[in-house]
Amino acid sequence: MNWPAIKEKVDLYEKLMRLDKPIGILLLLWPTLWALWLSADGRPDRIVLWVFILGTVLMRSAGCVINDYADRDFDRHVERTKERPLTAGRVTTKEALALFAGLSLCAFALVLLLGNPLVIWLSVPALFLAASYPFTKRFLAIPQAYLGIAFGFGIPMAYAAQLGAVPAAAWWLLLANVFWAVAYDTEYAMVDRDDDLKIGIKTSAITFGRFDVAAVMLCYATTLLIIAGVGYAQNLGWAFYAGLAIAAGIMGVHYTWIRGRERMACFKAFLHNNYVGAAIFAGIVVDFLVSGRSFA
Template sequence: MTTFTATQWPRVRARLWQYALLTRMHRPIGTLLLLWPMLWALWIAGNGHPDAGVLIVFLLGTWLMRSAGCAINDFADREVDPHVARTTDRPLATGRIRAREAVGVFVVLSLLAFALVLTQNRLTILLSFVGVALAASYPFMKRFHHLPQVHLGAAFGWAVPMAWTAQTGQMPTQLAWLIFIAAVVWATIYDTQYAMVDRDDDIRIGVKSTAILFGDADRLIIGVLQVLMLLALLLIGRDAGFGWPYFLALVVAAGMFGYQQLLTFYRVPEFCFRAFMNNNWFGAVIFAGIVASYLLHG
């Protein structure tokens, strides 16, 4: 049996810290953005009272799969990240972690997430294979087309039909797919804002994004997507029979989209990043409206 001496532990801790950096443990924003649509769907599928076991499984699964996604993303971008100002210090870009280690982290975390899914019904297990395929393929899409942000939306949004089937034991309904569509549109919005931060570097090194595709029309197209997102959320509220707390939350959320437009007005990278980060609060406001509507109106 292998044992560690007192002198070896600092090196072990340092290695574990590099794995934590690889999986963005210090930056939970990606986990939160993945979390919110899943929670919207789970609360609606459970009519305001989701199963506690399903909730725990999906909270843990969300964290594991986002961490796994970061590892495979850095593996895919290991030749790109050293040339992008925002990513030059990532563990794989600096050589502090080897490529095969990143793949190993992805595999281990994905298997742990799959072990959680195995506690759910058969349909949810089958849907999970699509989720893994989307998560594993997304990081490579920026080399093939200008819509990797839409691919990310599908990967993040796939938690919606999975949570729905786990809660109900049935195929996702039209309402569930409407939530999924809203999640895809939302991810396209916030990841385009994120891509605006790196646009100059991405053009220089030849990778693709919606920020590059949209060009000078980026703010206009994001605005159109924001309107479509709000319309989708309005339809979700109507179909779910929500009361005034939810629609008040939509008003607040619309104001947040307006604030994001102001932040990106001059396309300053720092402020584009702040617009991206603001989407966490957007998701939280919508979730608060859902929960409040169930609490006040059953």
């Protein structure tokens, strides 16, 4: 066997799945973890937890593959993406589609392990959202909102896995994730705005125009207000709100970075959203621990 060639191909698949850039996994994982802890009063089932963690990695990887497949003709005109494996011709379209199918099947197999009919049914729209999002950039003025639904669909699935039902709190939390995704992905879109205008892709950064920074901050504020409402309804305490306050402080720092609309500063703010999600999650976990409702 030609091991160097195999290793090179594996490396290309890894880059196609963006495993070398885990920020997308984290932005997908944090809302799922919020939902798992909130739905289980701080005591998520360990098997459910690991299924959702692994499923997040698989579905984010599948999403990256189908995104690059959809954007393969556009990406060659963007400096930041023109060397991606599929765009550069180092991975074929058949290989990409086979990889997407394989990753999706593995994620579905994990869902089947839970043996929960509602979660199984919810996995169908989850897959549709992940597969269709890349194509929404052709016709939706704010495709980032669609991304927020796709990235947040682990929320109702988490509630279904823990409770066997999807209460209103799950949909409110999903809505909060939509606003968060619009905020952080607008920062991301601000990096490529000039290139996207040339090639005709629609993004929130283009749609918001000169109000882009204000829109980001408004979406951030709405995210925190909705999550605060969910926590209030669940009688969460000071630690939860401290986590939200820290997240708000981080968002304030982002404003100082993006107000000048410099490409690298906007990209830095996008990446920094990992700490927003982590701060909110930490507040939830600590609140359940100090209240005595969670396990040590």
